Amino acid sequence: MNEHIHDDKFHVRGRLDFTGAEWITSTEDDEPGVEIAFVDGYIGMRNGADPSGPLLVFTPEEWDAFVAGAKDGEFDEP
Template structure:
């Protein structure tokens, strides 16, 4: 049984199987000198990475997590105070 505050990696079973190396990355900005974040859709999952560090880590979201993230962004949940 999990501890109450234990973080569970619910994508551990799939993360190593997802191959983003040939993914079509969509950038969040049109500015070449400000790469922003990039997203890609692979095998029903959404990957997000730092456009300034394309060889860096990729965050993986389920479609439901991605929808919640997008709605939060639209609602200003992540805006600086």
């Protein structure tokens, strides 16, 4: 691992357990979309089409910044 990268979630890595989490989907139809769950003050996000795939974990501050960017169109395709 690059020694210059700061891992701000090192203290919770391996401690957070999302296996029993209640996942909330981003879509109201039958197509899988992004899913989020709240565990121990953190927010997990995964691809609903691949629930056993990678899981992103956000602090509340990171989540707020992500949502604000999404609302502002920061992630819209050009």
